[in-house]
Amino acid sequence: MIIVIDALNKDRFGDLLDEMFQLRARVFGDRLGWEVEIVDGREIDQFDRLDPAYVIGLDDEGHVISCVRALQTTGPHMLSDVFQVLLDGEPPLRSATLWESTRFCVDTQRLCRDGESMKAVSMATCELMIGSLEYARRSGISDIITVIDPVVNRVLKRSDNAPYDYVGSTKQMGKVPAMAALLDCTEERISRVRAFAGIQHDVFASDDAVRALLDSREDAGSVSADVAEWLALMSQPQEPEVPVLPEDIRDYCRAQIESAETDADRAAALRLVEILVRERIYPATHQLVAQG
Amino acid sequence: MNADLIDLGSEPRHAESFVTFLDQLCDRFELDHAAYAGTNPISGSVHGYVNYPDPWKQHYTQNGLHRIDPTLLVASRSIAPVDWSRLEKTEGFAKTFRDAKDFGITDRGLTIPVRGPYGDIGMLSVTRDCSASDWKKLSEHILPDLQSVAVHVHDTVMRSDALSRALRYPALSTREREILQWIAAGKSQQDIGDILGISHRTVEVHLRSGREKLYALTTPQAVGRAIMLGLIYPL
Numbered sequence: 001m002i003i004v005i006d007a008l009n010k011d012r013f014g015d016l017l018d019e020m021f022q023l024r025a026r027v028f029g030d031r032l033g034w035e036v037e038i039v040d041g042r043e044i045d046q047f048d049r050l051d052p053a054y055v056i057g058l059d060d061e062g063h064v065i066s067c068v069r070a071l072q073t074t075g076p077h078m079l080s081d082v083f084q085v086l087l088d089g090e091p092p093l094r095s096a097t098l099w100e101s102t103r104f105c106v107d108t109q110r111l112c113r114d115g116e117s118m119k120a121v122s123m124a125t126c127e128l129m130i131g132s133l134e135y136a137r138r139s140g141i142s143d144i145i146t147v148i149d150p151v152v153n154r155v156l157k158r159s160d161n162a163p164y165d166y167v168g169s170t171k172q173m174g175k176v177p178a179m180a181a182l183l184d185c186t187e188e189r190i191s192r193v194r195a196f197a198g199i200q201h202d203v204f205a206s207d208d209a210v211r212a213l214l215d216s217r218e219d220a221g222s223v224s225a226d227v228a229e230w231l232a233l234m235s236q237p238q239e240p241e242v243p244v245l246p247e248d249i250r251d252y253c254r255a256q257i258e259s260a261e262t263d264a265d266r267a268a269a270l271r272l273v274e275i276l277v278r279e280r281i282y283p284a285t286h287q288l289v290a291q292g
Numbered sequence: 293m294n295a296d297l298i299d300l301g302s303e304p305r306h307a308e309s310f311v312t313f314l315d316q317l318c319d320r321f322e323l324d325h326a327a328y329a330g331t332n333p334i335s336g337s338v339h340g341y342v343n344y345p346d347p348w349k350q351h352y353t354q355n356g357l358h359r360i361d362p363t364l365l366v367a368s369r370s371i372a373p374v375d376w377s378r379l380e381k382t383e384g385f386a387k388t389f390r391d392a393k394d395f396g397i398t399d400r401g402l403t404i405p406v407r408g409p410y411g412d413i414g415m416l417s418v419t420r421d422c423s424a425s426d427w428k429k430l431s432e433h434i435l436p437d438l439q440s441v442a443v444h445v446h447d448t449v450m451r452s453d454a455l456s457r458a459l460r461y462p463a464l465s466t467r468e469r470e471i472l473q474w475i476a477a478g479k480s481q482q483d484i485g486d487i488l489g490i491s492h493r494t495v496e497v498h499l500r501s502g503r504e505k506l507y508a509l510t511t512p513q514a515v516g517r518a519i520m521l522g523l524i525y526p527l
Binding site for chain 1: 498
């Protein structure tokens with residue numbers, strides 16, 4: 001079953017998010033060797049602080065077996081801020097009807113404990129793909145750009161869900177290469193994946209049903225200190241006052257841009273403003289950019 | 293597509309033109325009312341445009357409902373459009389809409405949150421007084437177009453000061469420029485796919501991105517603007 005967790009319902013599902021961050025640490029840190037930051041066995045990055053939506057797959061006991069994270073391409077997202085290398089220096093696609101999906105993974109360890117492992121992994125993968133495509137589609141989204149590794153790319157192809165194209169080029173990220181693939185959210189694609197997996201039922205479970213399932217477990221509601229802190233940080237009501245660029249800095253920047261005599265000067269002046277603005281608004285994200 | 297909506301990307305822009313745009317949007321998508329609210333951290337400004345009747349606007353302002361209204365405060369944190377039915381149990385919902393009926397205002401609506409590149413956030417809200425099943429049908433049908441319209445309004449509003457305009461100078465990729473160049477040469481999307489050896493869908497997704505980066509609602513507007521900015525050559 002699939003649940004979507006975003007800023008509106010995450011307070012109810014801290015335990016699921018905690019499990020998801022642990023799964024991400026095992027997959028992206030241990031297995032793929034990406035340069036991700038892992039604290040106390042949880043992988044959480046700056047984009048998790050931007051209120052993304054998570055599409056999460058659960059097994060019958062309510063344990064996380066798969067997950068993926070979605071962000072709008074109109075705002076800060078991974079391809080615009082940290083995965084630029086994949087785009088060969090080109091600006092990223094930006095569109096109201098294009099979402100970016102990242103951190104797509106399946107818990108092969110948990111699924112392989114029982115006999116029929118390959119089938120279980122394939123089913124979990126397909127269910128997550130159906131869930132994320134349907135969630136995007138009903139949100140008015142037409143396409144998804146997704147950062148994946150060659151293994152996931154092969155899995156997509158094998159599941160009759162092959163990307164219709166790629167943007168930029170494949171680059172080494174840690175132990176394995178990564179690439180940016182395009183998927184449409186059409187009925188046709190969703191039907192193909194459903195047919196391949198033999199999944200005809202509604203994959204989504206209601207918030208109440210999932211909460212009830214989790215509460216019936218003995219370890220219900222356990223959340224690590226780090227994730228609790230993350231949740232508390234995220235639960236603070238949106239500041240009505242956004243961090244504003246001070247007027248003198250604004251005037252200075254405008255003067256720099258207006259007095260630029262060459263394209264290079266102008267570009268440099270713009271870059272300066274961009275850094276200033278980003279540093280004020282997304283201090284941590286900016287740090288990531290600086291690290292490359 | 294969207295040819296009957298005024299193109300906000302061309303100047304000059306005034307408050308009236310935004311409200312006119314909201315009126316046209318309601319006509320086109322069979323909606324009762326529409327509202328846009330957005331904050332720009334670069335200019336330090338807050339923008340709001342609505343086509344609600346004046347008595348409701350006064351009631352809303354006098355009671356400070358913008359400080360509790362979850363269709364603004366809560367919905368802005370989603371990445372997906374938020375149907376107001378999802379907010380019914382949220383603090384502030386009942387209070388915001390308690391007197392709405394007396395003003396002929398419905399609580400059947402949805403909010404499309406927009407995130408911009410510089411910490412700017414915008415929200416386009418629309419309403420329609422109709423049955424739940426009609427609303428479901430209508431909202432599903434119009435959502436893809438409404439998403440594009442929401443970003444169009446937001447981007448345009450965010451460009452109202454000189455510094456923001458400079459920062460938001462369209463950054464088109466080589467592929468986006470190449471596709472617009474072939475469109476300017478009169479080629480169809482199918483032709484362009486064949487010429488460049490890419491799928492029709494790839495052409496479409498790049499064209500859409502290029503069009504939106506140029507603050508245009510239609511492809512001809514985008515081509516015109518790209519020529520004006522010297523991003524492609526006139527033919």
